[in-house]
Amino acid sequence: MAMQISDLKSKWQHDPDATVRLIVRVTDNPSAHVAQVEAHGLVVRYTYSLISALAVQGAAAAALALANEPWIISIEEDKPVRTMPMAGGTNAKPI
Amino acid sequence: MPNPSKLHPNLVERMQVRALADAASLRVIVLRRAGTVGVAANALEGLTETHYTYRLIPASAQSATVAAIHALTERDEIEMIWYDEPVHALLDVSVPLIGAPRVWEGGFTGKGIKVAIVDTGIDPNHPDFTGRIAQMKDFTGEGPADNHGHGSHVASIVGGTGAGSAGKYQGVAPECVLYAAKVLRGDGSGSTSDVMAGIEWAVQQNVQVVNMSLGSDGACDGTDALSVLCDTAMSRGVVMCIAAGNAGPGASTVGSPGCAKTVITVGASSDTDSVANFSSRGPTSDGRVKPDVCFPGVSIVAARAAGTAMGSPVDALYTSASGTSMATPHAAGTCALLLQAKPGLSPQQIKDILMTTTKDLELDPNIQGTGRAQIFEAYQKAVGETPTPSPTPVPTPTPTPGSGCWTMLKNVLGGR
Incomplete structure (x- = not known):
């Protein structure tokens, strides 16, 4: 389950210098917000078109400031994903 | 006692x-x-x-x-x-088990249908992929070649020709057109943002089917960005086949993006039609039934990328692996067959057809979905044929x- 933004803010406040990678969903065309995101000191890694969202990276303190923007719908951590194979045998156990 | x-x-x-x-x-x-x-x-x-x-x-x-x-x-x-x-349910067992050869006999091999493999890349030099890969794109910084092995294995289940095995390990849709988005690194891991970018790239290539044998840990409700993006791709006409995960047999173990609301979420069954213990179970954290359907995913022998040792290598060209990762490409290949047989089917129609033509394994829907898929029955429903009794027994797995x-x-x- 995704962390609530309040939980994320607490985490960022605890370690404002940490580098964070986030997926930010916005109210409208994400390209229109690239400059605003960058103005907070964050790097825009991707601007998506299927949904209104950007992938950003930067300091937690910058993310804290970004979270207060009115055009932000949600922020979630850019979670790790992985392949889903098991070992080859029939007695394979979950990895 | x-x-x-x-x-x-x-x-x-x-x-x-x-x-x-x-x-x-x-x-x-x-x-x-x-x-x-x-x-x-x-x-x-x-x-x-x-x-x-x-x-x-x-x-x-x-x-x-x-x-x-x-x-x-x-x-x-x-x-x-x-x-x-x-x-061992080899690819030469699992593909007949779900009825693909009967659809091939009708001339439908997925020819021309574009399928994206969003994974660890594909080994373009493997004989099963000769002349089959239309585009490869890297989102990891490692280069598009498959340095893990997972993506090649998955891709060959979707549409490998079986050229390296004299046709023995042929995929479900052996004439589909493959697109490879490398979003996972050589260690098999990556980030959600790269996966999302890979899906968008695939959609921009006008692919009709996307295979995603990947996911993240933890139960979810389908509102995370990756899940929403996958649902949006479905609504734009792209069939999204997504692995349920390997966190079973506990309940509510389907992670993102398998928990997405409209995608086809695939669990793994064996050649004896039992659902694999490892196959993730529903419901989602907001109470929806998942997976949607099961396909074979236990000990599947398929392509081995050069220089990799994923699974249990069988020989230089093939390796055996289990997981919902292996079940999902059976679904993606099936979708390619159906799209060739009945162009214009919407993703939702394909999902409905797959889910209503399964073999009921008489298990809880949050374990099996509606059951194990049957491609020929799905094909008949797609093209409007009246189902007829099979002229020959369902191929018996070997062993x-x-x-x-x-x-x-x-x-x-x-x-x-």
Whole structure:
């Protein structure tokens, strides 16, 4: 389950210098917000078109400031994903 | 009193993990003391069938209910009871099992249908992919080649030609057009943002089907960005086939993006039509049923990328692996066949067709979805044919169901 933004803010406040990678969903065309995101000191890694969202990276303190923007719908951590194979045998156990 | 010490741990695990009712039937190997006579089928209530009687050891392969298994442990002549573990469901077994060759006979091999593999890349030099890959794009910084092996394995299940095995390990849609978005690194991991970018790239290439044998940990409700993006791709006409995950058998173990609301979420079954213990279960954290459908995903032999050792390598060109990762490309290949047979089907129509033509494994929907997919039946429904009885029996997996090492004794000794 995704962390609530309040939980994320607490985490960022605890370690404002940490580098964070986030997926930010916005109210409208994400390209229109690239400059605003960058103005907070964050790097825009991707601007998506299927949904209104950007992938950003930067300091937690910058993310804290970004979270207060009115055009932000949600922020979630850019979670790790992985392949889903098991070992080859029939007695394979979950990895 | 039942004597649990006579139950092998593999059988105990099977009965406990699946919480089987007393009436549930299993295939077991029953070992008795030397010089004693075996318990014949029907001699005990719930002991329904003797499949093989071995000569090298005093044992037999039998079907028995859980209650009958416990009753057997009370008998002095019985020494041990094992679960008859199924073994290797090769690609040359799983593809016929779900009925793909019958669709091929109608001229539908996925020809021209664009399928994206969003994964660890594809080995373009593997003979099964010669002339098959239209585009490759790297989102990891490692380059588009598959330095893990997972993506090549998955891609060959979707649409490998089987050229490196004289056609033995042919994929479900052997004439589809492959697109490879490398979003996972050589260690098999990556980030959600790269996966999202890979999906968008695939959609921009006008692919019709996307295979995603990947995911993240933890139950979800389908509102995370990756899940929403996958749902949006579905609404734009792209069929999204997504692995349920390998966190089973516990409930609510389908992670993102398998929890997405409209995608086709795929669980893994075996060649004997049981759902794999590892296959993630529903419901989602907001209470929806998942997976949607099951496809074979246990011990699938498919392409091995050069220089990789994922799974259990069979030879230089092929390796065996299990997981919902392996079940999902069976689904993606199926979608390609259906799209060739009936162009214009929407993703939702394809999902509905797949889900309403399954073989019901009589398990909870949050374990099996609607059951194990049957491609020929799905094809018939897609093209509007009246289902007819199969002219030939459903291809029997080789080795046959219940063909663990014990059953192999039958082959050597001519048992029964």
